[in-house]
Amino acid sequence: MASNIKEQIQADLQQAKATGQLKSERIREIVKAAVAQVASELKEGSSEIRSLVKDAVSTVIENLQDKGTEIKEEVTASIEGAIEGINTKRHEAIVKSQSELQRLQAQIDGEEEKIQQEVDVILADISESGQEKTASTKTAIDSAIDAIKNSEEVSLLQKRYAQLQAQLSIVRANLAARYGGRSEEVQNYLDEAKTWYDQARPQAEAIATQVDQKRSQIEDKLGEAGTSLARKERQIKQTLRELLLATADLFKDKEHPEQDKTIVHK
Structure with a gap:
């Protein structure tokens, strides 16, 4: 089994190299496909799966040794591909x-x-x-x-509920992108986040200027994330991380700005 996956990865790497397509994204796809095919036949959590990942990554490293020390991006791509490959069934x-x-x-x-x-x-x-x-x-x-x-209570509950759902969707998008979810899965979470964010937005009125700036930032990041995802850019993970942080900052409790000032100046 180990020799089979090594042979498959090696053959695909050589083919990609011959056609000038040996980029990190292609390496990730090669490793993911090879690992997913074998992992589907193994029991989840078994030691064989861990060995499978090590064999896949080591094969990439062995085939890129001629590049010297400049292989960090390729090694990262091989690890990501292996992780995505073993989690294919789980993501489905x-x-x-x-x-x-x-x-x-x-x-x-x-x-x-x-x-x-x-x-x-x-x-x-x-x-x-x-x-x-x-x-x-x-x-x-x-x-x-x-x-x-x-009712102020009902309004607050509705706002908080929409905020939490928006944040939860962005967290799911981050996890899916980081651990091998399909682009459609990530996009669904982004669409879901935008829907909940639009519901929360009309009620976020405190500190108008600051909130408007954060709203604009989040809208830009949502659009940027969708564009990056469509192009399958590696930048999507960083964009999603920034979106998560920006949303968390926007949804902090801004109901009592004077109280916040007092806390800051203590």
């Missing part, structure tokens, strides 16, 4: 589970929307029935309805 399972989660999330959102619509109808009925009451009673009813509709 993750994509399937994620699709089911999205379906359930859509179902939950639909039920929550029905609840909100029903509450709105009930509140409208109460408001209409209050028109025949005395002025003071009508005022009390309208005030109570406004308090329920404009």
Whole structure:
């Protein structure tokens, strides 16, 4: 088994070298394909899989020794390809589970929307029935309805929920890109993050200038990540990392800027 994978990788490397395509991205693809093919026949977590990875990486190193010490990028690519290869089946399972989660999330959102619509109808009925009451009673009813509709607690919960979902999607995109997820998987997470981010954005009003700057930064990074992914650039991992950090900074609690100032100056 070890000799087979070494022979396959070596043959593919030689072919890529002969055609002038021996770039780090191609090395990653060669190792990933070879490892994935063999790993599919092995038990997950077995010592054979670890040996498989070592054999794959060592084969790349042996075939690039003529380049001297300038092989860091190629070695990195071979390690990434090996890791992606052994996790191919797991990522397929993750994509399937994620699709089911999205379906359930859509179902939950639909039920929550029905609840909100029903509450709105009930509140409208109460408001209409209050028109025949005395002025003071009508005022009390309208005030109570406004308090329920404009509940600060509900607004905060909705904002925080959308923020957390946006961050979670970006975390998933980072993990998928780093550990061998397909480009479609990463793109799905980015699209999901943008959807949740758009829901959270209208409610992030505190410290307007600073928030606007962060919003712009995140929108730029979301666009940049999608572009990098489409081109299969290695830069995608760094872009996703920057997006994660920028989102985390934006979603810090900015509700009490004066309190933040006091803490800083202590």
